Amino acid sequence: MCPVCNSHPENHLHMLFLCPFALSIWGKSLSIVTILSIHPSAINSVKSILLGLFKPSITSVLKETASIRFTLIAFILWEIWKSRNRKVHDNTNRNSSYTVHSSESLAAEFLLARKIPTFQHHQVSSTTVKFPKYPESIKWRSPQVNWWKINTDGASRGNPGAAGAGAIIRDYEGKCKIVMAAPIGYTSSLSAETWALYLAITHITPREIDNIWIESDSTQLVGFINRDTSPPPYLQGMILDIQANIGKFNSCRVTHIHRQGNQAADLLANTAVDLLEAYGVEASLLIWKDVCPDFLKNVVI
Secondary structure, X not given: OOOOOOOOOOOHXXXXXXXXXXXXXXXXXXXXXXXXXXXXXXXXXXXXXXXXXXXXXXXXXXXXXXXXXXXXXXXXXXXXXXXXXHHHHHOOOOXXXXXXXXXXXXXXXXXXXXXXXXXXXXXXXXXXXXXXOOOHHHOOOOOOOOEEXXXXXXXXXXXXXXXXXXXXXXXXXXXXXXXXXXXXXXXXXXXXXXXXXXXXXXXXXXXXXXXXXXEEOOHHHHHHHOOOOOOOHHHHXXXXXXXXXXXXXXXXXXXXXXXXXXXXXXXXXXXXXHHHHHHHHHOOOEEEEOOOOHHHOOOXX
């Protein structure tokens, strides 16, 4: 008997797909159609379900590559198995929303880590981009002495759709410390915004700087980090990780910035989406340290 639902015989098909706990996970995943959309007559084995998930009629609405879909499916299966083991061996319950978030986070991290960034493989356009002038009140401003400012942005074409994260970390003189463009797969704009800050904050340590100022043009993300509002369940784990990392610094400010003042991060996020659309699963995280890439110089003043 299944130890999770206590109402059906335990077998591979039930454990991974048809148990109410497993069904709730597949149903909440942002990037996979629900198992219930597969015709019941076709559900007679694990293989039949996996084949059903890859049928063109089922997955035509998904714009990510087959490799990304396969990676996410693999991590969802792995997290379902781990959650069941926790229940059986530790009597610990993990809710389905947490399991979905963990699966999607691990899949995204795996895809980002598949290949070490090599700049020569990614030719970013050096075409000059002209931006209009904006009032001083909404322009980017440098932080005070002995502070670094982190500007982040996320982009999702389709929302959900092909997504990328951009981040730029500068010191009080406006000099670039870290610049980042990260293709992150198929997700929503809010998830991309959160990934951008998560990646930025995990690439610096208090050993480098004591005080940080975070700026985002997402009022929702700023509210989550400042604990003014609660994040959706699928982002809770990542928000908690961001807050924990922020707590390691001596001082931290998290504020909203108008989109017009966040042009550098916006350009980096859209560059990441361009890489994802051009290279698919082969697109990798780009990082520049202590240098400003040429295509960004007309934006970073």
